[in-house]
Amino acid sequence: MMKAFIVEDEPLARDELKYLLKRSRQVEIVGEAEGIEDAMKDISRLKPELVFLDIELAEGNGLHLAKQLAELDPAPSLIFATAYDEFALQAFELYAFDYLLKPFNEKRIRQTLEKLMKQRQIGEEESRSAAPPASRTAVEQTGKLPVVVDDRIVLIDRDNILFIGLMDGKTIIKTEENEYKIGDPLIVLEKKLDKRSFLRVHRGFIVNVIHISEIQPWFNSTYNLIMSDGSNIPVSRTYVKELKQLIGF
Numbered sequence: 001m002m003k004a005f006i007v008e009d010e011p012l013a014r015d016e017l018k019y020l021l022k023r024s025r026q027v028e029i030v031g032e033a034e035g036i037e038d039a040m041k042d043i044s045r046l047k048p049e050l051v052f053l054d055i056e057l058a059e060g061n062g063l064h065l066a067k068q069l070a071e072l073d074p075a076p077s078l079i080f081a082t083a084y085d086e087f088a089l090q091a092f093e094l095y096a097f098d099y100l101l102k103p104f105n106e107k108r109i110r111q112t113l114e115k116l117m118k119q120r121q122i123g124e125e126e127s128r129s130a131a132p133p134a135s136r137t138a139v140e141q142t143g144k145l146p147v148v149v150d151d152r153i154v155l156i157d158r159d160n161i162l163f164i165g166l167m168d169g170k171t172i173i174k175t176e177e178n179e180y181k182i183g184d185p186l187i188v189l190e191k192k193l194d195k196r197s198f199l200r201v202h203r204g205f206i207v208n209v210i211h212i213s214e215i216q217p218w219f220n221s222t223y224n225l226i227m228s229d230g231s232n233i234p235v236s237r238t239y240v241k242e243l244k245q246l247i248g249f
Helices: 011-024 036-046 062-069 087-093 106-128 133-142 186-192 237-247
Strands: 002-007 027-033 050-054 077-082 098-101 144-149 152-157 161-167 170-175 179-182 198-202 205-208 212-217 223-227 232-235
Touching (some): 002 106, 011 027, 027 036, 050 062, 077 106, 098 106, 161 186, 186 205
Parallel strands (some): 002 027
Antiparallel strands (some): 212 223, 223 232
């Protein structure tokens, strides 16, 4: 059972969400908050696995809280709750796992929880098993990363990969020309890639260092990476030291 925290300033909406989550029998609600300050303090202490976060809060914007939560170690999975479709894109740009529209739909909540549990199970299974040496050697020797896309095996030129990230429960490989959505967890791809060129900079991102155009300081001694295509990739505190060592600054 996953531990969940709710950030919602509307009592009726909060009670409805709690009721539907309890009915799912897939999560344990370990805490709740109405404002950003209390939420950040309690989430840092309780370390829930997922956070249901309202975007429009009376005491601030939930998107700002999401940026802070993304820097926690371990960072919780974020599921935004909003009454407005237009916030969905911003939510995914902040690396949310999913978003729910108000009024809440019980079936939609169950789908989100099942998808999250499946992804976590896959990640745990992969982390227990080491990647075969042949897989690593093949990528290093051929310069190609094989991935399954729509039942086809696509060989992606390693040097053309800008970054690999998580979005809406899917792994995205962004190259100079294309974007591929695949089912492999990040941990599987990370083991296949050359650590001299590819670096994990966030729980949801691996970057190709040759495509980093600019490194911008961010809050709490973290950084943002500007990639060659203009993409903005966060660096969490956990990976700052490795980034500095690899880049040499």
